[in-house]
Amino acid sequence: MAELREQVKRKFGDAVLSTHADFGDQTVLLRKESALEVMRWLRDDPSMLFNFMMDLTAVDYLGKKPGDQRFEVVYHLYSLKHNHRIRVKAPVAEDDPTIDSVVSIWKGADWFEREAWDLYGIIFKGHPNLKRILLYEEFVGHPLRKEYPIRKRQPLIGPEN
Amino acid sequence: MEELDIEAALGDSVILTQVDRIIGWGRKYSFFLYPFITACCGMEFMSVAGPRYDLDRFGAALPRFSPRQADLLFVVGTISHKQAPILTKVYNQMAEPKWVFAFGACVCSGGMYNNYSTVQGIDTILPVDVYVPGCPPRPEMVFDGLIKLQELVQNERSSKWPRGKAPYEPRVKR
Numbered sequence: 001m002a003e004l005r006e007q008v009k010r011k012f013g014d015a016v017l018s019t020h021a022d023f024g025d026q027t028v029l030l031r032k033e034s035a036l037e038v039m040r041w042l043r044d045d046p047s048m049l050f051n052f053m054m055d056l057t058a059v060d061y062l063g064k065k066p067g068d069q070r071f072e073v074v075y076h077l078y079s080l081k082h083n084h085r086i087r088v089k090a091p092v093a094e095d096d097p098t099i100d101s102v103v104s105i106w107k108g109a110d111w112f113e114r115e116a117w118d119l120y121g122i123i124f125k126g127h128p129n130l131k132r133i134l135l136y137e138e139f140v141g142h143p144l145r146k147e148y149p150i151r152k153r154q155p156l157i158g159p160e161n
Numbered sequence: 162m163e164e165l166d167i168e169a170a171l172g173d174s175v176i177l178t179q180v181d182r183i184i185g186w187g188r189k190y191s192f193f194l195y196p197f198i199t200a201c202c203g204m205e206f207m208s209v210a211g212p213r214y215d216l217d218r219f220g221a222a223l224p225r226f227s228p229r230q231a232d233l234l235f236v237v238g239t240i241s242h243k244q245a246p247i248l249t250k251v252y253n254q255m256a257e258p259k260w261v262f263a264f265g266a267c268v269c270s271g272g273m274y275n276n277y278s279t280v281q282g283i284d285t286i287l288p289v290d291v292y293v294p295g296c297p298p299r300p301e302m303v304f305d306g307l308i309k310l311q312e313l314v315q316n317e318r319s320s321k322w323p324r325g326k327a328p329y330e331p332r333v334k335r
Contacts (some may be wrong), residue, residue: 130189135278136243138333143277152277155242157249158286 004086007047011040017091024117025087032073032090037099039088041143042077043105049158050077050086053102058092058120062146071122092122099129119144182317188258189233189311197251200238202265205297214300219307228254233310239267240280246331252287252291252308257323260290260310264303267293287327 002010005019006025009105010047015034020027030038042050055076062070069091078085078100100111103125116132121142124130132139139154164177198206210224211214225231228251240248252261263283266272269292271281283289288314293306 032299061227071213116167134243150276153242154277156333157242157331158280161281161285 004048004084006093008038008042008086011041026085027087029092030088032092034100035073035088035090036102036105039102040075040105041074042086042088043057047082049079049081052078052080053106053108053112054078054085056102056109056116058116058122058144060120060146065091071097071124073099075082075118097121097124098123100110100125101130105129118142124145164302169232182315184319185315185317191316192219192221192233192260192307193223193225193231193264193311193327194221194233194235195226195228195251195255196224196237197248198235198237198243199240199267200267202237202267202297204234205303206237206264209300209303216303216307219304219308219311222315228252229256231255232259234259234261235264235323236261236283237264239272239274240283241278242280245280245283245286246335248283249286249327249329249331252327255331258321260314260318261287262306262310263289263292263299264306266294266296273295286329288324 005028005062006026007019009016009019012034015038017029017031019029035077039050046064053075055074059072059074060070061072071092071094073090073092075088076085077088090099096131097120099122101113101126104126105112109132110128113127114130116122117127117130118126118132118134118144119124131137135143136156141148141152155161168175196206198277208214216222221233228234232255234252234255236248252259261283263269267274268280268283271279273296275281280286291306291310293302295302298306
């Protein structure tokens with residue numbers, strides 16, 4: 001049987017920007033507009049059945065990649081049925097840091113997406129309750145973005161230190 | 162005449178002391194501590210409080226889980242900026258006299274976390290009496306700190322109290 005990434009590529013063609021299997025990890029890079037559709041198929045297709053979203057996070061490639069693909073949202077999926085894994089990535093632009101929420105596919109994505117919003121400022125469209133999860137509401141900015149000043153402090157009480 | 166001479170002259174039937182000293186003596190062997198435990202140092206705190214090292218030997222046995230009943234605030238583990246107002250609130254709720262024990266490197270100085278989320282030592286927001294660094298500190302270090310605190314309490318003058326509220330108010334009221 002063809003590798004998972006090949007099957008995704010064959011099925012969705014244009015939606016797949018690139019694929020690789022470095023270190024044996026099946027990886028597909030998707031256009032963010034199609035990510036929701038592809039991942040719904042990944043969950044439901046009998047040969048895929050990725051019923052477990054293990055991880056969802058973001059990466060900031062400031063200065064390493066052009067602005068229209070500054071962020072990448074990364075999904076790690078696992079199928080309990082077939083015991084196989086795939087990594088899905090979707091580039092997100094600096095001036096439009098939005099992507100469709102996958103909470104409608106995996107409910108467990110809820111808090112992961114809130115965390116990615118909190119720390120990277122990625123807006124997940126369609127998320128039921130997109131607010132900060134780790135930091136406090138008064139916090140300004142998204143501290144894991146590379147341009148966040150490393151010494152900047154925003155205490156709720158006491159001096160800035 | 163020295164105190165001891167007077168006591169001897171009266172047939173050792175009386176003890177002469179100062180009120181501050183006898184109150185200090187009473188306090189130092191009866192700490193009621195409030196464990197404010199947030200992180201991995203908590204495991205080491207359990208070891209200290211458990212039967213092997215046994216904090217009870219120093220009279221600091223009973224953790225009170227209400228700040229109203231405690232007089233020693235044990236801050237154990239990293240304090241984040243999100244948590245700092247809560248810590249201050251707990252401190253303010255404790256009845257005087259009260260002492261603060263900084264347990265571990267994160268509480269003393271922020272430890273290895275010099276970043277957007279972590280308070281760089283709780284002494285920036287609270288008065289601290291004893292610092293015990295270490296990541297986490299050995300139980301022996303905690304005892305050393307506790308004995309030093311007992312020494313401090315023994316020699317305190319009653320004019321030190323009340324110490325008053327914590328020096329800072331939260332910027333946002335919740």
